[in-house]
Amino acid sequence: MTRRAAVTREPATVFKVDGGRRYFTKKAAFNAAARIAINKRCECERGDGNRYSGFTCSYHENPERYMKIVRRLARLIECREVAP
Ligand SMILES: [Zn+2]
Numbered sequence: 001m002t003r004r005a006a007v008t009r010e011p012a013t014v015f016k017v018d019g020g021r022r023y024f025t026k027k028a029a030f031n032a033a034a035r036i037a038i039n040k041r042c043e044c045e046r047g048d049g050n051r052y053s054g055f056t057c058s059y060h061e062n063p064e065r066y067m068k069i070v071r072r073l074a075r076l077i078e079c080r081e082v083a084p
Contacts, residue, residue, distance in 0.1 A: 017033050
């Protein structure tokens, strides 16, 4: 017979972005803030799910470049947040 998994409750610090979703790590929160900032400037043409991927703007067309932009912007936002 296997022992039942223990479910416990514990308080945790969470990070919120614009009072919305909650993130357990500061890094995840700043990455989310960066994605939100990029999406505000996104000019992707919405694809039809078949011929087009839908990711056509300069931010989203290249996934590797997009990840670099997210990481770089997340660092910039984090620096700005902690500045006096
Ligand atoms: Zn886009």
